[in-house]
Each structure stands twice: as C-alpha cells, then as structure tokens.
Amino acid sequence: MADPMHQFEIQQVLELPAVAGFDLSITNSALWMIIAAASVTLFFAAASAKAAVVPGRLQSVGEMLYELIHNLTDSIIGHEGKRYFPFVFTLFAFILAMNLLGMVPYFFTSTSQLAVTATLGVLVIAVVIAVGFARNGLGFFKLFVPSGVPFFVLPLVVVIEVISFLVRPVTLALRLFGNMVGGHVVLKVFGGFVVSLGALGALGIVGALVTLTGTVAITALEFMVAFLQAFVFAVLACVYLNDVVNLHSH
Amino acid sequence: MAQTTTELEPGGAIVETPPTTLSHDLHESTEAAEHGTSGLPQFEFGYWPGQIFWLLIVFAILYVILSKLFLPRVGGAIEARAAKIEGDLADARAARDEAERQSAEAAAELAQARGRAQKTAADAKAAAKAEADTRNAAEEAKLHERLAVAEAGIQAGREKAMANVRSLAAETAEAIVEKLSGQAPTRAEVDAAIARNAA
Numbered sequence: 001m002a003d004p005m006h007q008f009e010i011q012q013v014l015e016l017p018a019v020a021g022f023d024l025s026i027t028n029s030a031l032w033m034i035i036a037a038a039s040v041t042l043f044f045a046a047a048s049a050k051a052a053v054v055p056g057r058l059q060s061v062g063e064m065l066y067e068l069i070h071n072l073t074d075s076i077i078g079h080e081g082k083r084y085f086p087f088v089f090t091l092f093a094f095i096l097a098m099n100l101l102g103m104v105p106y107f108f109t110s111t112s113q114l115a116v117t118a119t120l121g122v123l124v125i126a127v128v129i130a131v132g133f134a135r136n137g138l139g140f141f142k143l144f145v146p147s148g149v150p151f152f153v154l155p156l157v158v159v160i161e162v163i164s165f166l167v168r169p170v171t172l173a174l175r176l177f178g179n180m181v182g183g184h185v186v187l188k189v190f191g192g193f194v195v196s197l198g199a200l201g202a203l204g205i206v207g208a209l210v211t212l213t214g215t216v217a218i219t220a221l222e223f224m225v226a227f228l229q230a231f232v233f234a235v236l237a238c239v240y241l242n243d244v245v246n247l248h249s250h
Numbered sequence: 251m252a253q254t255t256t257e258l259e260p261g262g263a264i265v266e267t268p269p270t271t272l273s274h275d276l277h278e279s280t281e282a283a284e285h286g287t288s289g290l291p292q293f294e295f296g297y298w299p300g301q302i303f304w305l306l307i308v309f310a311i312l313y314v315i316l317s318k319l320f321l322p323r324v325g326g327a328i329e330a331r332a333a334k335i336e337g338d339l340a341d342a343r344a345a346r347d348e349a350e351r352q353s354a355e356a357a358a359e360l361a362q363a364r365g366r367a368q369k370t371a372a373d374a375k376a377a378a379k380a381e382a383d384t385r386n387a388a389e390e391a392k393l394h395e396r397l398a399v400a401e402a403g404i405q406a407g408r409e410k411a412m413a414n415v416r417s418l419a420a421e422t423a424e425a426i427v428e429k430l431s432g433q434a435p436t437r438a439e440v441d442a443a444i445a446r447n448a449a
Contacts, residue, residue, distance in 0.1 A: 009291040010301075022299035029297070030304035037312040044320035051327035053334055059327070066324045086317030094312055114292045115301040123309070181292070 004188040008112050008181065029116065032108040036097035044093075065093065069234055076238040080245050087127060088241075091120065092234035099180065099226035103219070111229075112180040114173065121172035124237045125165075132244030142247060172236060179229045183222040190215040419444055 014026040026034075047062030055063060069089045073081030095111060102109025110116050132140040144161040145154070190211055198208035420440045428434045 005291060010294060010297040022303070023296060024300045024303050026304065027297055027300055029301050030308075033301075033305055033308045037308045040312060041315055041320075044316065044324065048320050048323035048327065051323055051330070053327075053331050055327070055331075062324055063328055066321065066328065070325075086313065086321055089321060090309065090313040090316050093316065094309060110301075110305075112292070113301060115298040116305055119302045119305045120309075123306070177292070 004185045004192070007108075007184060007188060010113070028108045029110050029113050032101060032110045033094075033098065033116070036094060036101055036110065039101065040093045040097045065089075068231075072234060072238050076235070077242045077245050081238070084131075084238075084241050084245070088234050088237050091124070091237055092230050095120065095176065095233050096227060096230035099230055100223075102180065102184065103223055103226055109180055109184060111176055112184055114177050117177040117180075118169070118173040120176070120233070121169035124172060124233075124240060125169040128240045128244055131241060132247070135245060136247050139247060140244065143243060168236075168240060172233065176229050176233060179225055183218070183225055187215065187218055187222060190218060416444060 011028045012025050013028055013031045016025045044062055047058045069092050070085060073085045073088055077084060098110045101107050144158050149157050193211045194208045197204045197211060423440050424435060
C-alpha cells in the first residue's frame, strides 16, 4: 500500500537563494498557495466581470459567497463588521480554495501543512491584537478582566482568560490542519484498501466494492469538510475580532 | 535564480528536473541534512520559513486584490440590484397611484357627464312638455272657439226655424179657421192664440 503520508511531503519547485539563513524557495506548498490565490482571483474576475442586475451562474455563486461572509461579519461583529469584512473574506476564500484544490487527485493540499495553518492562526490573532490596541489602547487588557467577577477569584480568572486567548491560534491552526490531514489520510488508506483487497480474488472484490463505496462517501464528506473548515475559520476570526471591536460590551 | 521546470506525477509529488547550477548542488546537500525524514512531513521545520514567507505574501496580495477590486465590484452589483429593485418598486407604486388617481378622475368625470346628460335630458323633456302643453292649449282654445261659433250657428238656425214654424203655424191656423168658419181671422188674433197654446 502506498504511504498515506507521502502526499504531504514538501518538494522544492523553484529554488531561491536563502535570505538570512532561511530557505525561502518556492515549494509545492507555496506553489499551491499561489495557485489557490490565482484561482480565487480568476473566479472573482469572472464572477464580477459583468456585474449584471440579473446574475449568471458564476456571478450568483460569487455573490452567495460574498453575502455568506458579509452576513457573518455583520451578525457577529455588528455595524463595525464591514471594516473587517475584506480580511475575513480573504481568509475564507483563500482557505476554501486551498482545501478544495486539495480534493483534486494529485493536487497538493497546502492547508495540510501545519506551517500554513499555524501562520494563518497567528495572523488572525495578530490582527485581533493590532485591532484591539488600535481601538482601545491599553484598554485592550480589559479583555482579560471580565466584569462582575468577585475580586478574590479575579487573578485566577485573568490567568484563565490569558491562557484561553493564547490558545486561540493553536486551536485555529490544529483544527484546520487536523481536519485536512485526517481526511486525506483516511481517503488514501481507504483507496489503498480498494486496490489491495481487489487483488485478493472474488471475496476480496466484494470487500473492495464495500470499501470503494466508503471511499466515495468519504470523498463527499471531505468536500463538506473543506467548505466547513474554511467557514469555521472565518466564523472564529469574526468572534475573536468582535471581542476586541466591541470590548466595552463585555 | 535557478530555472526549473516542473511536472505533476501520480501521488501529488512535484518532480523537479535539476537545474544546472552549481549552487543547487550545494543547497541540496544542506537540505538533505535539514529536511531529514523524521515522521510527519509537516514537521520538517526547514521548509517552514519558505511556506510562512510565501503564505504571508500571497495572502497580502490576495487581500489587496479582493478588498480593492473584486469585493467592491461584487458588493456594488448587489447594492445596484437592491437599489434597482427598490427603484422599480417605487416606480411601480407611483404608476399604480397615478393609475388609481386617473381612474378616480375618470370616474368623477363620468359621473359628472352622466349628471349633465341627465340634466340635459330632463331639460329637453321639460321644454318639449311645455311646448306641447302650450300647443295643446292653443289647439284647445281654437277648438273651443270653433265649437262656440258652431253652437251659435246652430242656435241661430234653430231660432230661425222656430220663427218659420210660428209663421207657418199662423198661416195654417188662419187657413183652417177660414175654412171652418168661412171668415178669415185677423193676424193679431191668430198670433195671440198661438202664443196662448205655445205657453
């Protein structure tokens, strides 16, 4: 059976000179990020080319995605949400594109790389912290001091709040990473079963058919996961942004 | 920068045809040390800086493209549609109001015209009736007059006839008396006798 981890191996595509000792060469991971971003760009170029009053199919899908995230920022962050809409939308579209491209056989899934998901998680938290300080100054630290807590448990609560805040990028990164890796490994293993069972004769072929059905079902599930994880990432980015945008209401 | 060509191979691996530069071989050797196969490919930290670097760059470019170009366009189309629908609805509402106003106006005009027509008809009827009445009255008066003339004529005729009858009776009586008595009475005696009998 093929090694299910082989699909995650990083290969160098375009070698670039190291900068300050760091290897910044374009790998297959970076290449598929670029392809994902190019796909998003091409898709929206096509979807918004006509900007017709009666939208065509492409434009409808583009507007559906737009309104999906727009409603998200609007309902979670509120009126201020539209300032952060482009950021959340870029996150969503980029992750969705990387996830969906990964569903195509022989394509590489950039979001199965912890380096990628961790960077995205840290990016979200960095933006949250920047927005928090920009809007509230030092009042940002009130985020860790919930009101209405008795003073003798306050230190404990503050410690818990700080830890839960620091854990956010980790959970963001691991959730996306785990979902993508898990799904792809399961698909690979099941696909491998189909082949190896099929080689075992008549009974094996029956088993292979059962496994094949499972593989098809998991493939459908993985498409849903690809969309859902991008959506969850966007939702959590909105929730974390809302914490610092509407700090006073805590 | 080293020129490379890539091609996809089953299994998702991207195979690199080695570039013909010296630095590559040097790099390859350090890479082999760095990216040794130790469990999950995701934990080969030597590849992390490149991925992080390109992710941030690609993300930033995509953010600029989407936020400056495509999102305003898509949002603009959605807003334009909402505005168009709103405008069309307002137009339709205005047109409906206008139609209703015109219909009310037309109904009022119709009622007015009907009233006018009815009044005209009533007037004409009254005028005709009055004319007929006067003509009738004139005709009647004329008839009355003729009737009176005729009646007078008849009366005159009768009186004349009566007078003739009296003189005839007087002559007859005179003749009868003469025959019977052989003596002709005077006209005055006869007249007196007739007047006595006629009374």
